[in-house]
Amino acid sequence: xxxxxxxxxxxxxxxxxxxxxxxxxxxxxxxxxxxxxxxxxxxxxxxxxxxxxxxxxxxxxxxxxxxxxxxxxxxxxxxxxxxxxxxxxxxxxxxxxxxxxxxxxxxxxxxxxxxxxxxxxxxxxxxxxxxxxxxxxxxxxxxxxxxxxxxxxxxxxxxxxxxxxxxxxxxxxxxxxxxxxxxxxxxxxxxxxxxxxxxxxxxxxxxxxxxxxxxxxxxxxxxxxxxxxxxxxxxxxxxxxxxxxxxxxxxxxxx
Amino acid sequence: xxxxxxxxxxxxxxxxxxxxxxxxxxxxxxxxxxxxxxxxxxxxxxxxxxxxxxxxxxxxxxxxxxxxxxxxxxxxxxxxxxxxxxxxxxxxxxxxxxxxxxxxxxxxxxxxxxxxxxxxxxxxxxxxxxxxxxxxxxxxxxxxxxxxxxxxxxxxxxxxxxxxxxxxxxxxxxxxxxxxxxxxxxxxxxxxxxxxx
Numbered sequence: 188x189x190x191x192x193x194x195x196x197x198x199x200x201x202x203x204x205x206x207x208x209x210x211x212x213x214x215x216x217x218x219x220x221x222x223x224x225x226x227x228x229x230x231x232x233x234x235x236x237x238x239x240x241x242x243x244x245x246x247x248x249x250x251x252x253x254x255x256x257x258x259x260x261x262x263x264x265x266x267x268x269x270x271x272x273x274x275x276x277x278x279x280x281x282x283x284x285x286x287x288x289x290x291x292x293x294x295x296x297x298x299x300x301x302x303x304x305x306x307x308x309x310x311x312x313x314x315x316x317x318x319x320x321x322x323x324x325x326x327x328x329x330x331x332x333x334x335x336x337x338x339x340x341x342x343x344x345x346x347x348x349x350x351x352x353x354x355x356x357x358x359x360x361x362x363x364x365x366x367x368x369x370x371x372x373x374x375x376x377x378x379x380x381x382x383x384x385x386x387x388x389x390x391x392x393x394x395x396x397x398x399x400x401x402x403x404x405x406x407x408x409x410x411x412x413x414x415x416x417x418x419x420x421x422x423x424x425x426x427x428x429x430x431x432x433x434x435x436x437x438x439x440x441x442x
Numbered sequence: 443x444x445x446x447x448x449x450x451x452x453x454x455x456x457x458x459x460x461x462x463x464x465x466x467x468x469x470x471x472x473x474x475x476x477x478x479x480x481x482x483x484x485x486x487x488x489x490x491x492x493x494x495x496x497x498x499x500x501x502x503x504x505x506x507x508x509x510x511x512x513x514x515x516x517x518x519x520x521x522x523x524x525x526x527x528x529x530x531x532x533x534x535x536x537x538x539x540x541x542x543x544x545x546x547x548x549x550x551x552x553x554x555x556x557x558x559x560x561x562x563x564x565x566x567x568x569x570x571x572x573x574x575x576x577x578x579x580x581x582x583x584x585x586x587x588x589x590x591x592x593x594x595x596x597x598x599x600x601x602x603x604x605x606x607x608x609x610x611x612x613x614x615x616x617x618x619x620x621x622x623x624x625x626x627x628x629x630x631x632x633x634x635x636x637x638x639x
Binding site: 192249251255257264268272280335336337338341344370374375389 | 494508582587595636637
C-alpha cells in the first residue's frame with residue numbers, strides 16, 4: 188500500500204481556502220511557535236486556545252508534519268507549451284508522517300486536539316469541525332491525496348521509539364563515562380539505578396503489525412477492476428471482457 | 443525560515459506532468475506505473491540518498507472537488523508532488539539525490555514538463571527549486587538529530603534491551619564484564635543501513 192512504509196503512514200491533504208482568508212491562516216501559523224514558547228505557555232497557558240496550540244505540537248505519534256499554503260498562482264509553468272494554471276482558491280496542504288492506521292490518526296486528532304484542528308482548518312471550505320468525528324472523517328476522505336510512492340528510513344520504528352531511543356542513547360553515553368573503571372559491586376548498584384531511570388526508553392522496534400485487508404479476505408471474488416484502476420496499479424481488464432476461446436470439436440478446423 | 447527546523451529541512455516541489463502522450467506512452471499513466479514498480483522494489487533505492495528520513499511522491503490529478511457551494515476548481519495539468527524531510531541544506535541534498543539515483547530520477551522526471559536531464563546537476567537543482575513550495579509551518583520533534591544518529595540510537599536501543607533481558611540475575615562480576623563487552627560492541631558498531639530497522 189503506497190501510503191504505508193512499515194509502521195509509518197504518509198498522509199497528504201489539500202483543503203481549499205477563499206483567497207481573502209489566506210492572510211489569517213498565515214497569521215495563525217506564524218503565531219504557533221510563539222504561542223508554544225515556554226514564556227507564553229507559563230503565563231498564558233490557562234487560555235484555552237493557547238493551550239490547544241501547545242497540545243498540537245505535543246502529539247507523540249508524529250515523525251514529521253508540515254503545512255504549506257499553495258497560492259492560487261503558485262502552479263509552476265516550466266515550458267511555453269504548458270498552459271498556466273491558476274486556481275480559484277488557495278489551498279492548505281498538510282503532509283504528515285505518523286504511526287498507526289489512518290482512522291486512529293484522525294480519531295486522535297478529533298478527540299485530543301479538536302480545538303487545534305478547528306483553528307487550522309476553520310478557514311477551509313466546508314470544514315465541518317473536528318467533532319463529531321463522522322463528518323470530519325468524511326471530509327478528510329474527500330480532501331486526502333494518496334501517495335504514489337512513500338519511503339521511510341526506519342520503517343520498524345514508531346515516532347515514540349525514535350524519541351525513546353535518542354534519550355536512551357544520550358543517557359547511556361553519560362552512564363558509560365560515569366561508570367568507567369568502577370568495581371563490579373558499585374557498578375551493579377549503579378546499573379540497577381540506571382535501569383530505573385531509563386525504564387521508559389526501552390521500546391521494541393521491528394516488523395510492523397500485519398494489516399489485514401478484511402474486504403479482500405472475506406470477499407476475494409468481489410474485487411472490482413475499476414477499484415484497482417483507481418490505484419493506478421493494474422490495467423482495468425475485467426474477466427468478463429476477455430472472450431473465452433470457442434471449443435474446437437473433433438474434425439473441425441478454424442480455417 | 444519555515445523550511446528549516448534546526449538541522450532538518452522540509453522540502454516540497456510540484457512539477458507539472460507532460461500532458462497527453464508521446465509515442466503512445468501516456469505520461470501520467472506511465473509515471474504512476476514507474477512509481478508503483480518502485481513501491482515493489484526492495485530495498486528502496488532511496489536508501490542510497492544521504493540523510494533522507496522520509497520521502498513521498500504524489501501525483502495530483504486535480505484538486506479535491508467538494509461540491510456545492512464550493513465552486514469547481516480545475517487544473518489544466520497534472521502535477522507531481524515530491525515531499526521529503528532530510529538533514530542539512532537543500533542544495534546539497536538535491537545534489538546527493540541526483541548522484542545516488544540518477545536512473546530513477548530520469549525515469550520519473552522525464553514525464554515532467556521542462557525536465558533538463560541530469561547531465562547538468564545545476565540545471566536539475568534549479569528545476570526543482572523553481573518548483574519548490576515553501577513550508578508555512580514545520581513540525582519536526584527530533585529535528586536536531588541526524589539520520590545517522592537516529593539509526594545508531596535505534597540499534598543501540600535494540601542491543602541494550604536484548605542485553606538487559608539476558609543480564610537479569612547475573613552475578614555482579616559477570617554483569618560488569620558483559621557490560622564492558624557491550625560498550626565495545628556499541629563503539630565498533632557500523633551505522634545501520636537506512637531501511638534496515
